[in-house]
Amino acid sequence: MHVIVLGAGVVGVTSAWYLRQKGYDVTVVERQRKAGTETSFANGGQISVSHAEPWAGPSAPMKVLKWMIRPDAPLLFRPRMDPAQWRWAASFLRECTSARAAYNIRQMVNLGTYSRSCLQTLRKDLGLNYDHLEKGILHFYTSQKEFDAAQEPARIMRELGCDRQVIDARRAVELEPALSPVRHRITGATYTGDDESGDARKFTQSLAKKAEEAGVRFLYGTDVVGLEKASGRILGVNVIHDGQHQTLRADNYVLSLGSYSAILARKIGVFLNIYPAKGYSITVPVKNEEAAYRVSLTDDEYKLVFSRLGDRIRVAGTAELNGYSRKLNLTRCRAIVRRTAELMPDAAHWDQAEFWAGLRPTTPSNVPYIGRSKFPNLFLNTGHGTLGWTHSCGSAAALADIVSGVRPDLDFAFTGL
Template sequence: MKVLVIGSGVIGVTHAYYLAKAGHSVTVVDRQPGPALETSYANAGQISPGYSAPWAAPGIPVKAMKWLAQRHAPLKLHPQMDTTMWKWMMQMLSNCTESAYAVNKERMMRLAEYSRDCFIQLRKDTGIQYNDRQQGTLQLFRTDKQVKASQSDIAVLERCNVPYEVLSMDQCIAIEPALERVREKFISGLRLPGDETGDCFEFTNKLVEISKQMGVEYLFDTTVNKLLSRGGNIIGVDTSAGELTADIYVVAMGSYTPFLVNPLGLELPIYPVKGYSLTVPIANADAAPVSTVMDETYKVAITRFEDRIRVAGTAELSGYNLKLREPRRETIAMVVRDVFPDGGDIDKAEFWTGLRPMTPDGTPLVGKTQISNLYLNSGHGTLGWTMSCGSGKLLADVISGNQPDIDPAGLDVSRYS
């Protein structure tokens, strides 16, 4: 079949790769001049199935109220005259229960663990390299309260058969030697050895070249105006390059997906949660992280690439605003200085922001819609890089009529019907 994929971030490109591998004729269209130039450009660099958990969790409403008054808080809210934002927030709050958290976490872990397996197979099949490391993620705790709170997450890891290691500070330093410089700031850690790291932008661009060799066509600098429908089917896409047609249409536009499908009666609960990152040149390799370190207090991830450190974190609800706010830079710069004070040259860091497409329950929308030839691959929030390969392979199987490798139940938009 002929498939048109709208969006060339890591989600759209991985999906195009798996569609081509399944034998389909694939075209990818994007308004940008190249792939991965929006949310996929400078994310945290983590492929972290072990940390795949919904933000909507018991206790979050109370924490969020406290965070609003803190200077270096993980969450900031800039109120908008936007009914969509407030409706999304109410839906998120309704998922902050023990029962909803358990259901949503299982769905996310199921897809994320599968995606990590797909990454492993893709590397074997293609030989792709993208500053990738398979050395796990270390979550650092500063207080006994954080250690106690981690027990509920450990229980979920055990239920999902995810390997983990509870480490003393000496053991943390054995994994990340540069922490010796700041050992007095932390008391212990939780390590997920199955997690990986890598440069999402580099991966996506290289996979574009690989998929081109498989026959995938990319139309960049092409704005999608609207989907054209007739009789309950999509019959084409109106773009700046003219009308494009296919048998199957897949929308992978991240936070902008609702704008394209809402006119068709598909009201998607996807809202942008703004994130920030710094890309810091390494000044002293021995004083830099080995893999990814997560500071639990500030919810900031510090990831090692070959010659750079990627520091990413904070969540900001401010609509579709891409303004680079200096207080957010100060927060993530403060964390990397605090944890790896001699590792990088902060003065030469690149400051970036992107809009992460978040659903109220944390689980992405991957699968069919009520329109027979329209599919969604969006709403991955902070886990687009983590879930990209799994989402692409799962949806390619669904479109091809093949039995998926994992149960797709609860992953498509029907759960919001």
């Protein structure tokens, strides 16, 4: 049985791998010339089950209003004449209750824990090398208010099996001495020892190579322009390859086009409440090993995540809800450099920072679409927001089960089940 996977980011490539392991004939369609060169290219690098607190929470509406006047705000909403943006915003507000936040945390922790286990097994079985570190993730707080607000989500995560422990500044610095210069500013921290970090692009491209060796076909440089449907099924994918219009046909189709999934799905009457949240990152060469962190960090006040990738430092964060433009906003890039250099002035060559921006496919709840659409042979694995790297292997393993007619061994609100 033939399956076409649309998209060769980390979610699409893992989907192709797990489907191939189930015995399917798999083709991956990707508009770029390599796998992992859009949203997966320079993301934050964390495998972070502990980052399961959704953006939509009781305090979010007031924060968003306050941040609208700040060009360097962690979450920036720029109103546009775009019905999709306003529908997304209205749904986001409905998710901002304590009950909905608790429910969404449960979904993300369950998926994240399962996915991390899948990744660890895959890494061991295939011998993948992607600058991964197994040193946990340390959330630190320089605001007492933010630290206090983290207590309840951390408690919920512990109840769900994510061991996110609340610790003090002294213990935080013991775990990561690079925080010593700002110890006096740290009001508290949490630490999840089982979390990891690694280069998502390296992982995606390494797994794509393994998938090709296993028989998966990759059609790079191929634009997806539409889906054909009739009699309640998908009949084919319309693409442009080397300037020629073609129709690719298969038995089943998997939609993993990130932020563009919603646009393609809308053409065939499938509504996905996904909107692009443009995120930024900096990648900087290490200057001083003793001053540079190795434990992956999260600065919750500024919504930044820090990962160590070999001899490089990666810091990513902020979200800009402002359409599909990937143009760099240098104000936001420099804000990341400024905050990181303030925390760890001697860690890296800050004047050599490489800037990047990518579109994260974000749902109002931060919970992705995984499962079957209203078309029985069109499957969804998209909308992972900031956690595509964290959730990719688990999403893909679960989706391969669903395509095979098996309910996944995972407590999650799958689409169409």
